[in-house]
Amino acid sequence: MSDKDRFALLLEQHQRILYHVSRLYARTAPQREDLAQEIALQLWRSFPAFDPARKFSTWMYRIALNVAISSLRQDRGAAVSLTDAAELPAADRVSDEAEELYRRVAQLEPLERSLVLLYLEGHSFPEIGEILGITATNASTKLTRIKQAWKGTA
């Protein structure tokens, strides 16, 4: 199998990462599409340096989140508005409850957004720490604080 085919297959298997990252870091549907494209392009460019002995999803999350957060730097101060979910076409929407989570997560600081996303996707704290570059204890503490803050606003 060629590198291109292998990459296409891995991208296909991990589309969920691209979808969630672009949903949480871009405001409008066209911006989300552009961000997903940019992440895919960066993944392809970095693919030759990918070590197959390592977990693909960890590598992919790092690149996807780095590209997404860096894209916010172009438009500092821009936050995802509460009405964004309503702008989505019906086919692009998940359940109402998941939409509520999207809205809440999108209001967090960019790195906190990454932390919550990784938790929601079922990653362990050591994995979250490895992707974000913090200790597992730090990741756990930060998440507890976020949960407490949400309870306070619920």
Next chain:
Amino acid sequence: MNSDFDHLTQRWREAGVPRLQFHQAMLASGTHFSRLTRGLVWECVGWGALVLLMGSILGSQRSLYALLCHIYAVVMLAMSIRELISARALDVAEPVAVLQRRWEEVEVLRIRRLKWAILAGTVLWAPFAIVLWQACTGIRVNVRGIWMGANLGFGLAVAGLTLWLSRRYPGAHRIWRAVSGESLAEAERALRRLREFQE
């Protein structure tokens, strides 16, 4: 609507995601990372050319104005090279908090350089014009009297033009924010938050 975090987490994990489509056209546009380093390479080339130009003029004119312009170009080139080296060391597959902190450090360097390039440029434009005029025509210019007035007028014109452009174009707004120190303060705040996140 149930807002219990653990319940919502469960719903999230159960939800499917729509299929994404990718376009070939995107391949030509590059990424933030490639655009950052490409832009810095061109800036280094530009400042390098100015260093060579001012160096050759300084060799023939031996004037204070030529020396000042040469020093300005050398300092700007050195700052651009420093940024380029830092930017090229960025690895997009690094842990997120690590890369974002390093990128923000490059951003702080870039904003500082932009600010000083503009501020020093508004003072040095008249000596630069004089040096260039003398190099091209060989005619010595004695503008001691009008020098200050011209500088002041130019400074005000640049401030007015930047203000006008900042309302029209987002790119120019970025320049205005850099000169006023707004961008630098924001980048330093972001850097502080990133450091705190890792603690």
